[in-house]
Amino acid sequence: MTKMHLAEINVGLFRYPTDDPRMADFMNNLDRVNGLAERMPGFVWRLKDDTGNATDIEVPEHPGMAVNLSVWEDVASLENFVWNTVHKRFYERRAEWFALMDSMHHAMWWVEPGTEPTVAEAMERLAHYDAHGNTDRAFGWDYLDEAVQWRDRRCASLAAE
Numbered sequence: 001m002t003k004m005h006l007a008e009i010n011v012g013l014f015r016y017p018t019d020d021p022r023m024a025d026f027m028n029n030l031d032r033v034n035g036l037a038e039r040m041p042g043f044v045w046r047l048k049d050d051t052g053n054a055t056d057i058e059v060p061e062h063p064g065m066a067v068n069l070s071v072w073e074d075v076a077s078l079e080n081f082v083w084n085t086v087h088k089r090f091y092e093r094r095a096e097w098f099a100l101m102d103s104m105h106h107a108m109w110w111v112e113p114g115t116e117p118t119v120a121e122a123m124e125r126l127a128h129y130d131a132h133g134n135t136d137r138a139f140g141w142d143y144l145d146e147a148v149q150w151r152d153r154r155c156a157s158l159a160a161e
Contacts, residue, residue: 002112002113003073003074003113004110004111004112004113005044005071005072005073005074005110005111005112005113005115006071006072006073006074006075006077006078006108006109006110006111007069007070007071007072007108007109007110007111007115007117007122007125008068008069008070008071008072008078008106008107008108009067009068009069009106009107009108009117009122009123009125009126010067010068010105010106011059011062011065011066011067011068011101011105011106011123011126012065012066012094012097012098012099012101012105013062013064013065013066013098013099013101014064014065014066014097014098014099015096015097015098015099016097018055022096022097023097025093025096026090026093026096026097027055029086029090030053030055031052031053032086033086033087033090034046034048034052034053036081036085036086036087037070037081037087040077040080040081040085041077041080042072042073042074042076042077042078042080042081043070043072043073043077043081044070044071044072044073044113045070045071045116046068046069046070046071047067047068047069047070047116047119054066054067054068054069057119059119059123060119060120060123062123066098067119067122067123069117069119069122071111071115071116071117075144075146075147076146078108079147079148103130104126104129104130104140105126106126106140107122107125107126107128107129107130107138107139107140108138108139108140108141108143108144109125109136109137109138109139110136125137125138126138
């Protein structure tokens with residue numbers, strides 16, 4: 001039996017145009033963070049355009065939305081990147097660059113190795129998660145028993161709010 005890979009999407013609504021000076025720290029570090037992701041053990045694939053990132057990829061019906069879509073070998077690999085690298089510092093600053101959304105902004109699902117999900121499929125999975133909560137079709141960190149780091153970080157961030 002082939003071990004499934006973990007696909008994830010996270011989206012955000014930009015607070016400002018990407019060339020606005022208030023976005024500079026985020027935009028100037030995209031290549032750094034994306035390059036780190038690609039070098040991480042367990043990284044498989046990420047959505048990107050000719051510039052090497054995905055900020056110019058438009059999400060139909062959602063102007064001004066940034067989309068990050070990637071595939072990882074397993075939960076531990078994604079968690080390691082999210083919580084144990086410089087990515088975490090930018091994640092903690094997300095409110096500076098992205099507006100608060102009234103719907104889910106992150107979802108995951110299992111894919112066959114070699115699968116490169118489309119934006120349309122990923123947005124459908126995200127909408128499914130938003131409408132139905134955790135299911136086998138789409139889920140959040142709390143659906144994954146092996147997502148130990150998320151539990152620790154989530155509890156700490158909720159306590160700080």
